Amino acid sequence: xxxxxxxxxxxxxxxxxxxxxxxxxxxxxxxxxxxxxxxxxxxxxxxxxxxxxxxxxxxxxxxxxxxxxxxxxxxxxxxxxxxxxxxxxxxxxxxxxxxxxxxxxxxxxxxxxxxxxxxxxxxxxxxxxxxxxxxxxxxxxxxxxxxxxxxxxxxxxxxxxxxxxxxxxxxxxxxxxxxxxxxxxxxxxxxxxxxxxxxxxxxxxxxxxxxxxxxxxxxxxxxxxxxxxxxx
Numbered sequence: 101x102x103x104x105x106x107x108x109x110x111x112x113x114x115x116x117x118x119x120x121x122x123x124x125x126x127x128x129x130x131x132x133x134x135x136x137x138x139x140x141x142x143x144x145x146x147x148x149x150x151x152x153x154x155x156x157x158x159x160x161x162x163x164x165x166x167x168x169x170x171x172x173x174x175x176x177x178x179x180x181x182x183x184x185x186x187x188x189x190x191x192x193x194x195x196x197x198x199x200x201x202x203x204x205x206x207x208x209x210x211x212x213x214x215x216x217x218x219x220x221x222x223x224x225x226x227x228x229x230x231x232x233x234x235x236x237x238x239x240x241x242x243x244x245x246x247x248x249x250x251x252x253x254x255x256x257x258x259x260x261x262x263x264x265x266x267x268x269x270x271x272x273x274x275x276x277x278x279x280x281x282x283x284x285x286x287x288x289x290x291x292x293x294x295x296x297x298x299x300x301x302x303x304x305x306x307x308x309x310x311x312x313x314x315x316x317x318x319x320x321x322x323x324x325x326x327x328x329x330x331x332x
Contacts, residue, residue, distance in 0.1 A: 101187075101194035101205075101228075102136055102293040104128045105318040109160035117145045117158050124165050128316030131291050132167035133189050134174075134232045135205075135247050138291030139167055149183050150176035164190065169245050170232040177231060186231065187224045193321045195328045197225040198234070200298040203255030205234045215332050254292040258299035261286060265303060280306065284313045293317065297326075 110123045130139045146166030149155030156162045212222040238245045261283045287296045293314050300306040307326025311317050
C-alpha cells in the first residue's frame with residue numbers, strides 16, 4: 101500500500117468535503133488511498149473517521165481518496181476510539197506493511213513482527229487489510245468488485261514493461277529515456293503503484309522514476325536505490 105505525504109492543509113476552509121477533491125488530486129493523484137486503483141470516474145472523498153461517528157466533515161487531516169469498493173467496505177467502521185487500531189497511508193509506512201508478489205496483496209507478517217515484536221503493527225496491518233477487503237477475489241455473481249481484475253491488468257502490463265526495459269536498459273541513454281517515459285505513462289495511467297514497484301524491484305532507475313511520477317508518494321520511506329526502508 102503506497103505511503104503518501106499529503107503535506108499541510110492547502111486550504112483554510114471549505115464548505116463541502118467534495119471541495120477537497122482538486123486539492124487531493126494535486127497532492128496524491130487520483131488513486132484509491134487503500135487499494136491503489138486508478139480512479140477513472142468520480143473520485144470519492146474518504147473520511148478516515150466516518151462522519152457518522154463524529155469525524156470532521158472537511159478537515160484535511162481526516163480526508164483521503166477512495167474507490168467505491170474500498171469506501172463501501174470501510175463504511176462507518178472507524179471511530180475516534182478505534183482509529184489507532186489501523187495503519188494509515190498518510191501517517192504510517194504502509195509500503196513495508198504489505199507485499200504484492202505476483203500482484204497479490206498480503207500482509208508482511210514476518211517483517212512487521214521483526215520491526216515490532218509486540219505484534220501491534222502487524223495487527224494494525226491485518227485490520228486495514230480486512231477492513232477494505234484488500235485481497236478480495238469476486239466469486240459470487242453479485243460481487244461487482246473490479247479491484248482484483250484491474251490490479252491483475254496492471255501486473256501484466258508491468259511485467260511486459262519490465263521485459264521491454266531489460267532489452268534496452270544497456271542501450272544509449274536517449275533510448276533508455278524514451279522507454280522510461282513510456283513505462284511511467286503506462287504506470288501512472290494504470291495505477292497500483294506497489295505492483296509496479298514489486299515487478300521492477302531490481303531496477304533502481306525505474307523505482308526512483310515511479311516514486312517521482314506518482315504524486316504524493318512519501319519518499320522518506322525509500323532509499324536512494326528505491327528500495328522500501330524497513331521502518332515504521
